[in-house]
Amino acid sequence: MDLGLLYSGGKDSTLAGLLLEDFYDVTLVTATFGVTDAHEHARRTADHLGFEFETVELDGDVAEQAVEQMVEDGYPRNGIQQVHLHALEVVADMEFDAVADGTRRDDRVPSVSRAQAQSLEDRHKVDYIVPLAGFGRGAVDSLVDETLDVTVGPSEQIPKADYEDELRELLVREYGDDAVADVFPDHTQTYVNGLN
Amino acid sequence: MDLGLLYSGGKDSTLAGLLLEDFYDVTLVTATFGVTDAHEHARRTADHLGFEFETVELDGDVAEQAVEQMVEDGYPRNGIQQVHLHALEVVADMEFDAVADGTRRDDRVPSVSRAQAQSLEDRHKVDYIVPLAGFGRGAVDSLVDETLDVTVGPSEQIPKADYEDELRELLVREYGDDAVADVFPDHTQTYVNGLN
Numbered sequence: 001m002d003l004g005l006l007y008s009g010g011k012d013s014t015l016a017g018l019l020l021e022d023f024y025d026v027t028l029v030t031a032t033f034g035v036t037d038a039h040e041h042a043r044r045t046a047d048h049l050g051f052e053f054e055t056v057e058l059d060g061d062v063a064e065q066a067v068e069q070m071v072e073d074g075y076p077r078n079g080i081q082q083v084h085l086h087a088l089e090v091v092a093d094m095e096f097d098a099v100a101d102g103t104r105r106d107d108r109v110p111s112v113s114r115a116q117a118q119s120l121e122d123r124h125k126v127d128y129i130v131p132l133a134g135f136g137r138g139a140v141d142s143l144v145d146e147t148l149d150v151t152v153g154p155s156e157q158i159p160k161a162d163y164e165d166e167l168r169e170l171l172v173r174e175y176g177d178d179a180v181a182d183v184f185p186d187h188t189q190t191y192v193n194g195l196n
Numbered sequence: 197m198d199l200g201l202l203y204s205g206g207k208d209s210t211l212a213g214l215l216l217e218d219f220y221d222v223t224l225v226t227a228t229f230g231v232t233d234a235h236e237h238a239r240r241t242a243d244h245l246g247f248e249f250e251t252v253e254l255d256g257d258v259a260e261q262a263v264e265q266m267v268e269d270g271y272p273r274n275g276i277q278q279v280h281l282h283a284l285e286v287v288a289d290m291e292f293d294a295v296a297d298g299t300r301r302d303d304r305v306p307s308v309s310r311a312q313a314q315s316l317e318d319r320h321k322v323d324y325i326v327p328l329a330g331f332g333r334g335a336v337d338s339l340v341d342e343t344l345d346v347t348v349g350p351s352e353q354i355p356k357a358d359y360e361d362e363l364r365e366l367l368v369r370e371y372g373d374d375a376v377a378d379v380f381p382d383h384t385q386t387y388v389n390g391l392n
Contacts, residue, residue: 001338019215019327023339098335105310105329114301121332130330131215133301136313139294139323142197143219 003129004029004054004096006087009042009161011144012132013102014192017051018147019131024098027052031087033063035166041191042161048194056094058163062086067170070183076167077109083163084110092124100129105136149193158189199325200225200250200292202283205238205357207340208328209298210388213247214343215327220294223248227283229259231362237387238357244390252290254359258282263366266379272363273305279359280306288320296325301332345389354385 003024007013013028020026028051030042039055046053066079073079084101091099099120103110112120112130120128132140144150151158155168171179199220203209209224216222224247226238235251242249262275269275280297287295295316299306308316308326316324328336340346347354351364367375 001342019219022218023215023343097338100330103330105313105326117301117332121334127332127335127338129332129335130301131327132330134296134299134326134329136317136323136325138317139325142293142323146197147219 001025001097002027002095003098003100004091004094006031006091006099006101007042007046007053007162008102008164009045009192010102011148011150011190011192012104012140014045014049014148015140015143016100016102016131017049020100020129021051025052027054027096029054029056029091029094030161031056031058031090031163033058033060033163033166035063036169038159038161038165041159045161045192045194056090058083058087058090063163063167063170067167067174070167070171071175071179074182076183079167080164081109081111083167085112085116087163088112088120088128092120092126092128096126098127098129100131102132103130104132104140105134147196149196151191151193152188155184155187155189158191160189161191197221197293198223198291199294199296200287200290202227202287202295202297203238203242203358204298204360205241205388206298207344207346207386207388208300208336210241210245210344211336211339212296212298212327213245216296216325217247221248223250223292225250225252225287225290226357227252227254227286227359229254229256229359229362231259232365234356234358234361237355241357241388241390252286254279254283254286259359259363259366263363263370266363266367267371267375270378272379275363276360277305277307279363281308281312283359284308284316284324288316288322288324292322294323294325296327298328299326300328300336301330343392345392347387347389348384351380351383351385354387356385357387
């Protein structure tokens with residue numbers, strides 16, 4: 001069974017891939033608005049881990065709306081949520097039997113309700129799988145420690161690999177440097193170098 | 197890391213074990229009230245699959261209350277839920293770093309809320325993991341087809357392996373054969389013979 005996993009290059013989606021790889025033919029899929037080449041960081045990690053890798057193009061209007069929403073809110077949650085749901089729809093439209101993401105039990109965002117999951121599955125005739133939905137923060141941290149070689153630091157210094165980098169870039173272009181600091185205060189990021 | 201997985205011998209908890217075995221030292225733990233030797237079926241499957249196996253004794257008062265509740269309700273949901281939560285508490289008190297169960301995304305029962313999960317983790321200093329929490333019915337069915345050799349049939353004919361068998365036996369003893377049919381109409385069960 002072919003599975004497309006929405007992939008950010010971070011620890012959660014990497015762990016999700018490792019949990020699924022014995023059961024599915026996993027392709028890591030990094031979504032991009034074509035704004036930056038951040039997805040190349042994800043490709044490097046995917047290659048390193050021996051996963052198939054693809055990028056997929058998202059709708060630029062969704063990025064514009066998300067950035068507007070973030071500035072209006074003063075925090076990124078709702079904007080990120082919109083982009084995540086859009087990205088899932090796009091991956092579900094590809095030729096996979098199943099789609100997945102790296103959302104954890106304790107994530108406030110992105111979060112996909114049971115009804116949204118069922119709707120995605122019914123409309124696209126795919127299974128939607130969230131391998132970390134039953135893992136809390138402590139369990140994920142322990143698994144990452146045991147399994148992955150990661151670099152952790154502030155978002156400005158860690159290579160980011162998915163559309164979040166592009167949303168930040170759009171914020172800078174349209175609203176200036178301060179907008180990023182307003183919307184994403186003290187945001188840390190992890191980059192997966194490889195396996196431990 | 198040592199993990200105790202609450203194990204019924206059925207497809208869901210078996211699949212949960214397979215999902216976790218690359219990441220934890222998994223022991224399958226079948227809970228028993230000491231009413232029947234149904235747990236021997238679970239031991240056989242566990243041996244067959246090469247997992248460590250233990251049984252653990254539950255509090256008989258919880259069984260009595262659950263059976264009363266089921267008869268009062270006319271359906272098993274609330275009684276099963278009480279026993280499941282009690283069994284999780286007991287396994288969380290053993291010497292494991294993490295406890296897990298085979299609950300799926302679409303299960304109405306047993307169901308452990310995020311708050312209950314956090315409370316279990318905090319009180320027992322363990323991680324509580326639900327590997328199938330992010331898998332819907334379609335995904336579980338596909339994985340079972342690909343992975344396991346199972347026998348499916350009505351509960352009366354399939355060897356049952358966990359406390360549900362014992363609750364049925366208590367129903368018969370205390371309320372007669374009809375009580376089981378009233379509380380569990382058309383209940384089907386799966387027994388895992390081994391890997392495909």
